[in-house]
Amino acid sequence: MSGLEFSEIPLCPPDVVFGVLDSFNQDPDPNKVNLSIGAYRTDEGDPWVLPIVKATELALAQDVLQDHEYLPISGLTAFLDSSARLVLGASSTIILENRYAAVQTIGGTGAIRIGLGFLKKFSKSNVFYLPTPTWPNHNKILTELGAEIRSYRYYDVDKNCLDEKGMIEDLRAAPEGSTVILHGVAHNPTGMDPTKDQWKQICDVIKERSLTTFVDFAYQGFASGDLDKDAWAVRYFIEQGLNLFIAQSYSKNFGLYNERVGCLTVTCSSPKLASCVKSQLAVLCRTIWSNPSNHGARIVATVLNNPAMFAEWKENLRVMSDRLSQMRQALYDRLRVLGTPGNWDHLLAQIGMFSYTGLKPNQVEIMTKKFHIYLMKSGRISLAGLNSKNLDYVAKGIHEVITTT
Ligand SMILES: Cc1ncc(COP(=O)(O)O)c(C=O)c1O
Structure with missing residues (x-):
């Protein structure tokens, strides 16, 4: 049988x-x-x-040093470092003090899967809060992980605006240590983001309730055309002393949808802790895809680390x-x-x-x-x-x- x-x-x-x-x-x-x-x-x-992507691909194709060897489990170092700088800002104390753990992932989805998998394994709480509505895959990933999913009110469908009061009320009622998933910019599906004042209130409640903050960050630069403006909330949370899980995607802002390029960055209170976190993230990556893919991450790393190419990318972003x-x-x-x-x-x-x-x-x-x-x-x-x-x-x-x- x-x-x-x-x-x-x-x-x-x-x-x-x-x-x-x-x-x-x-x-x-x-x-x-x-x-x-x-x-x-x-x-x-x-x-x-994107023209900058095409130009970079042509240049990479000529590079005789390129081979098809495995990348490290956690990914390309140049990609990881520049991804962290992109979201946190080059002058962030987290960067200067080397207090982050980053791994290259299979798209933004991979970053969410690895980050939530890490929390499921290590967090003392099994409770995860999602906005209503949210990107449907959040629910699916948490269901696969066996997490206890709860929702917080986010959008008022009758008034077509953020349900500020409902959101704050629900987060205030969250058990200490729960994880709250936020969309860092350009909320999908509503397109409705909190204002700066509303973000400040959200940050206060997160601190008050000792919640773990997971930021899904799939649209940096794509939302307003300005990379720094789109990272405002993330950077504000960091300035307020919160440590974050940040899931970045390069699908939209580089147009690299089928290359599956993402990065998970976790900010930590010390470099030592960051090394421990990174080692555990690498275990999760190893058991799901073992080693990340090269092509798209190489394009992103090349562009982010070259000032002239970076400037051209920003122009391309603005067009979109x-x-x-x-x-x-x-x-x-x-x-x-x-x-x-x-x-x-x-x-x-x-x-x-x-x-x-x-x-x-x-x-x-x-x-x-x-x-x-x-x-x-x-x-x-x-x-x-x-x-x-x-x-x-x-x-x-x-x-x-x-x-x-
Ligand atoms: C809110 C949100 N998060 C994550 C993702 C996943 O991005 P990726 O295609 O890089 O996996 C998307 C893609 O549509 C999204 O809208």
Whole structure:
């Protein structure tokens, strides 16, 4: 008799984000619009290889010293050091005093998986707090880890704004030592970030309740176009004496989606502790992917460590973030011109690639069935899918569902 009855294994429903993408790909309608996937597109609707990435790849291809040997388990040193400087700032005391442990990961997802796995193993508390709503994979990772998942209120769907009071109340009620997962910038899916004052309040509660802070940081530079501005909250928390787990992703800001480049940085109270933490993180990496991949991390390390290339990357970043802000503004303007009922100011208060439109699931269904416009059931749209050719069509679609339902 076999130990496993394959006939008893249930079919798992498709991933919510990639499931919508599959439906989009199968739709033959010529007017279809994909507002679901969080990947940058040009105004022509095409993926964009950043010019600085292309130039770096060409240079690396000529480098005779490149080989295909294994990288160290924790990754490329030049990549790790520059990643920590990027998020914390080069003059951060953490950097100057060498008080951080960093490992190269398989995308931002890998950084989240390793960081939460570490906390699951070493934290005294099994309680992890997620915002409602959040990126769905947070839930999946914590479920796989067997963590006790709790949620804190984050977004007020009726008022289309941050639920400041609810968030603070829920965090204040968290048992000491729980871990709270925060989106460091450009909250996915809502696009609604706390203001500086709100971040200060959040920081106070975290200190008051001795919570462990885990920052999912997937959009640095992509949100406002300014790397430092996007790192404000992280750096403020550090200045206030908190130690953080920071999961960085280079998928969006370098456009290196399929190269799977990420970094987990953990700030510590001493260099000695940082070495211990790093050694334990390396054990987790070793048992999941053993050694990280080279190509994407080499590109990022080359760019971050060369001032001229770094400056060019910042220009590339600005192209992307500017186009997303223009699309945000243009959608808002069109809805105002159409006189679409409701207050659409939240579109402008949100930041980054996503917007939580406020469309309800039944309205999303009509958008998709009638107009072939694909978005998340939550009403989240990716502004990257908007362009000068489809803006009017999308705005009219939203107008019609709002006025007829
Ligand atoms: C909030 C958030 N965290 C993490 C990630 C994961 O990034 P990566 O593709 O680098 O694994 C994403 C990607 O969409 C995201 O939106």
